[in-house]
Amino acid sequence: MVNYIKESYNELKNHVTWTPWAEAQRLTVIVAVFSIVLALVVWGVDSVFSKVIAYYFDLIK
Template sequence: MVNYITESYNELKNHVTWPTWAEAQKLTVIVAVFSILLALAVWGVDSVFSKVVGLYFEWIKS
């Protein structure tokens, strides 16, 4: 277990290319914008399907 942690630390320290602070901020904004857009799209599809299912049940109830 200690060997695994030591090797993982060395891998992160010596072989991973970390983004600059400005690049990390830019990528965070991009992820946030796409997350909001995806959430709005899912909400829209859910609302449409909810209305369609509601209308369907009203139609078969009559």
């Protein structure tokens, strides 16, 4: 287990190419905006379907 941790640390420190900080921030903003837009789209579709189903059940009463 200790050897695994040492090798993992060495791999992360010496062999992984890290994204520059500015690019990581830019990509984080893109993901956040996309997530908000997707959440709003899902909320809108859910609202429409909810009203359609409510209308349908009102019709069959």
